[in-house]
Amino acid sequence: MGSDRFTMPDLLDYEAQIARDSLAEPGVLIARDRSLKNILVPGNKTKTLLAWTRHFQITDSNSAGATAKRSYDLLAFAAIVLGIISGSGLIQAMLHYDGTQPVNVIPLVAIYAVLQIVLLLNYIFKAFVYRLFKRIPGGALVYLLREAGSRWMQRRGASLAPNLPQKELIKAYTRRLSQLHRPLLQNHAWKIIQDFGIACHAASLLTFIALLFFNDYTFGWRTTLQLEPEWLHQITKTLALPFAWLGDFASPSLELIQKSQFSRFQKSFVEEGLDLGARVTAAWWPFLALIIAVYGLLPRLILWVILEVFIKSDLKNLNFHDFQSAALWARLSEEKAIWTNDGLEQARPPSDQQLYKHSLSETRNCVVLRWRDLPIGEALLNESLKLRFALNSLAFVNARGLATDADALIRILDKYPEAVLIVACDPWELPGEALDKIRLALRSRNKTKLMLFAPFEEHEGQALPAKALNKTAWQHAIQAFRDPYLGLLDAGESL
């Protein structure tokens, strides 16, 4: 926390949150991230995503990153302790001296120089060559093996914990980490190895020097191979190249090599008769100490620093171009243009009022209300009602939706108490409040007077019942009045 760059715990927390998001509903994510506008650093994706990550870290003290950091630190500590123990133990084992035979320098050189060079070359080959060319010879095979291993791990993980509720989450998390941040994770793993290596070699060196102080060692060399002293001298000279400049003591002389060759059978140095005291054979120690320091400790330190630089550089150069990150960046950075409102009115369900089955056989007389400027004259309406519905139009009333309309209509209807009321209207004039007022006035006089809506349209000089009538809309509009004596006069049938 606090740094303005992604740290490894930040990255792990970021990926954990993204993995969680991958299982969430998109709408929820949009709403959540739109509310986090204050964390946006305009134009800076990385800083914005870092702020986003830290926003969630505040509410999650036991985050994946923090847990991983603790585990990593613990692992690094364990590696250091293990390194110290093994380094110290190894050098003690190598310097085992019972006073009868000198300490053989060959294994010391092999382990602290040759093996280290091999390991170093291996690392350079794997890390640097890969980094430079993005591939290593045989990379496809390595890739396939790695993929197979990764898949096997995932399957094993899934089968070991089939009922784990967060199985999907863990899968998503590990998939993202392995696909997007493999080098970063690998470098962390390498760094722990270097922690071990540094501790091991530092402990070896310090133990070596300490043992030299408290013991009187005699060094010699022996090997089953027919190695001539000149050859060994050549090898030691080559190995001493990096530190030969320190002085003659840093590189064993040919004379020392010749004199310190030891024969197991004779239990004596090869050049018998020579008085080889500790002073002579002990001359090996500066070379051995420098071998441990230069081939064991120094490369590990350098590698550690390089890995640290790589890790920092990888963290600094995170580009977040993957789909989920791109989507998150879009949610956070894009202008939030939205429509808001305080709550929508819900559509009312249509009335369940059962419609009265009308029978026009009771009467053939009607009073016609011409509703809101219906442009069909009385004569045409009269003719159409007679021809198509066998209805006698006794009277016509024009209504425009004024308050006085009801009074005029009631006066006429009082004259013809047996007549049905036909409301002739345009087919789109669904009955509303104004007609309801007329209906209520009518009901105050006659509760069962039949009132039928007759949508008409004029065609070639004839008044015809409207053809393209939205019957559902009309039915719902009429049902809304909850009046069983309302209906629709429609081509001879009534609702």
Place this chain on the structure above:
Amino acid sequence: MIPSFAVVGRSNKGKSSIVATLTENDRIAVAATPRTTTYSQGFTFQVDEKPLFTVFDTPGFEEAPTILEWLKAVPVTANERRGRVLEFYNNFQGSGQFRYECELLKPILDGASILYVADASHPYRANFESEFEILQWTGQPSLALLNQIGEGHYEADWKRALEQYFRKVLTFNAHTAWVQDRIQLIQELTFLSDDTREPLKAAARAMKRQLDNRLRDSALVLSKLIVESLRFELKIDERESTREADHSQAFLNALREHETKAQKEIAALFGFHDLNLHAVDFDLPAVDQDLFSKETWEILGLSRKELITIGTTSGAVAGGTLDAMVGGASFMVGTGIGGIVGGLGSAYLAFSEPALGGFKLGRKKRTIGPYKNPNFPWVLLDREVAFIRALLRRTHAQRGEFVSEDRQGFASSMGSKYKTRLGFIFQGIRWNVKLRSFEENLQSELTHHLLELVDKIDA
């Protein structure tokens, strides 16, 4: 105070449809029955939490002639008319009488400009004039919108009448107005008053950017769908079923689910929340079919010839890359071999019914997939582009069937350069090499094509 607009008019003339389309809200109650809206509700357009303008959906006029009669009962001069309307509102508000008119007048008396909605599919009638007059008496700036609900065409009559009462008359069909028309309408509203100009211009600009963002985000979802579908594998437990057909069906169903999930995401980006994707009905004969139906595959995607051409080119490009890496020392053998292998592979897969394949995980488990047919990503691309085009054309007032007007798959109409590029990307994704860069390339390619779609729709 931000500019506001009250959408008013006779009951059942499409006010809510217009508001639903303008505010991109498919949850607004839109029905053919009158009085669906019973109170005024405001919808505010915000950009980064800054409100720019509000649109009010209002109930319809029910008793305009009576109200006008009431207003005229007391003689007033023109400068007193607004006061008279206010008097009416104060008299009847909360009384239960003229409740719909009181509701619709409320935002107008609070300062909202008027957007009067008329249905130009019905003939003009003089009784509408009482509504015009009442609105005129409020003294608020006003504009009329001619909506088209039915089949009839009476725009000329309506225009002649409306122009006498309103400052401007525009045609705006709530059921066909796509995003560019909506932006156009917002721009037209700027003329109503000087105060509205800047916020509305800003709103129009934001709407244009929003469209681009939506298309970019759609490209992201689409890219993700294609990548996931191309690499999808399904673990099958053979203890549940040993029938090969069941396994294939389960695999295809999982891919269908991927598609539905992506379509839901894309629909949500465009503000469609209640779209019934199971009822998707494209006019394009193939797309109304299932993702894996024979008809879909016959019409969408690329032809076998095109697939082989793209396979050959992709192989040649891959081989050519190797040639380039060795500085041409291979005498272009890589290009040749790559082309042949790519072409033959595509031909084999295009002419055969590729088995789903898979490998055993254990005695009772196996993994099937990925789907190898070279046409699969193209069919998927075509379907989703058709889906996005249909979304672009659909308005939020539309209910019911989801129809695409496309007559041709998108992929086959692409230029050969783009086809080759996409084919190469699809192959890269299949082979899972340098995954990130292929994902990024796919995303940018699709963004480019989707942004172009808008221009084509406009044209």
